[in-house]
Amino acid sequence: MKNYRKTIISAFIFAIVFSGCLGAKALAENYWAGHADIEVINQNIDTLTNRIQTKNQKISDLNNTVKDLQNTVNSEKQQATSLNLQLEQANSDKQKEIQQKINEINEKIAEGNQKVADKQKELDTANQTISSLQAQISDLQAKSGQNDQALSDVQATRQKADQAVQNAQ
16 A cells, blocks of 8 residues: 555656646746747837837928928018019119109100290291292382383383484484
8 A cells, every 4th residue: 555655646746746847838838928929029119119210200301391491481482572672662763764754755845845836936937027028029020010011111112212213314
């Protein structure tokens, strides 16, 4: 019986040790399997962290680009405003210059109209003088016509007298 008891105790110890070994093995396998899962999770976390950092860097770069573009837009708006002011000033200056030229032209037109009026007065005076002279010429021609008739009459009388003197001789 001692042997039997020894065998049973041995079997029982064996079973406990075997169960312990199986439990230890299962625990080790679960531990190592969990460890592999943790390593995969850590790798995934590292990958996600890298992706987040990359995206954050891209966002930062894009924000910087947006700021640069906003600065450029603001600068171009300022330039546009400045150019609009210059354009308005140039238009104002040109308008003043045009008005000045219009005034000068109107003065020249007024001067020209005055000169035309003066020349018209001279022409009217000359026409009156011409009319007066033509009237005098007409009067003189009429008198000359009378004088010519008188001269013709005198010449005819002289010829008669000359004829009468010749006939009397």
